[in-house]
Amino acid sequence: MNDASADPSLVVQGLSKSFPTGGDPLRVLSDLDLELHSGDSLAVVGPSGSGKSTLLQILGTLDRPDSGSVRIDQTDPFELSESGLAAFRNQKIGFIFQDHHLLPQLTVIENVLVPALAIGKPSSGDLQNAQDLLSQVGLTQRLGHLPSELSGGERERVAIARALLMKPTLILADEPTGNLDRSTAETITALLLTLQASVGAILITVTHSETLAAAMSQRKELVDGKLV
Numbered sequence: 001m002n003d004a005s006a007d008p009s010l011v012v013q014g015l016s017k018s019f020p021t022g023g024d025p026l027r028v029l030s031d032l033d034l035e036l037h038s039g040d041s042l043a044v045v046g047p048s049g050s051g052k053s054t055l056l057q058i059l060g061t062l063d064r065p066d067s068g069s070v071r072i073d074q075t076d077p078f079e080l081s082e083s084g085l086a087a088f089r090n091q092k093i094g095f096i097f098q099d100h101h102l103l104p105q106l107t108v109i110e111n112v113l114v115p116a117l118a119i120g121k122p123s124s125g126d127l128q129n130a131q132d133l134l135s136q137v138g139l140t141q142r143l144g145h146l147p148s149e150l151s152g153g154e155r156e157r158v159a160i161a162r163a164l165l166m167k168p169t170l171i172l173a174d175e176p177t178g179n180l181d182r183s184t185a186e187t188i189t190a191l192l193l194t195l196q197a198s199v200g201a202i203l204i205t206v207t208h209s210e211t212l213a214a215a216m217s218q219r220k221e222l223v224d225g226k227l228v
């Protein structure tokens with residue numbers, strides 16, 4: 001699926017971000033560049049505090065850079081209106097968090113349908129897609145269950161299915177296997193890569209796990225605010 005000859009789906013140029021402190025601002029990202037194509041998977045590694053989550057927040061359009069640009073499918077999301085940005089994020093970006101962020105009062109299938117619910121009533125196609133994804137992650141028997149009735153690994157599978165529902169361009173995963181035992185982590189990693197390949201998305205995962213990082217096609221370290 002990786003087509004290096006095509007225009008890259010993600011182009012990041014000169015990205016910088018600082019946070020105010022009592023004294024000099026803390027420069028976390030410094031003139032950072034990144035280009036990825038459809039089908040690429042990237043592990044971002046680096047010590048605690050090096051800026052991995054900050055980078056993921058900006059790529060996910062949940063925070064804005066101080067300078068530099070992000071283009072996803074040739075669009076700079078930060079040039080959109082607030083409502084345009086919310087719709088763009090919902091359509092183009094799938095998020096997977098360590099603590100899954102499922103809504104406790106919604107069933108498994110309803111949680112997967114959340115990105116479609118956010119833009120109106122889910123279509124029959126959305127419903128079919130959600131059922132297919134839940135089948136691919138092995139949860140066909142659990143559609144009507146609440147997150148509290150699932151194991152940690154099962155909840156992470158629901159989160160993966162939800163992230164894939166809209167067939168996003170970009171999947172952002174923050175320590176997706178952080179809370180799981182080794183064998184569950186390996187299963188989840190394999191599932192994530194299979195589903196990412198099936199939609200041709202870019203996968204960027206932030207992790208301290210060398211096993212997860214090794215499963216990605218690329219590995220970059222955040223050093224002095226840049227990816228090397």
Ligand SMILES: Nc1ncnc2c1ncn2[C@@H]1O[C@H](COP(=O)(O)OP(=O)(O)OP(=O)(O)O)[C@@H](O)[C@H]1O
Nearest residue numbers: 019020026028046047048049050051052053054055
């Ligand atoms: N909203 C904020 N305001 C002030 N400082 C912040 C803010 N967000 C992050 N920082 C600081 O920016 C630096 C980078 O934080 P970030 O969470 O991106 O690191 P990280 O590499 O993800 O770390 P970890 O591996 O521990 O999750 C840290 O020193 C952090 O304290």
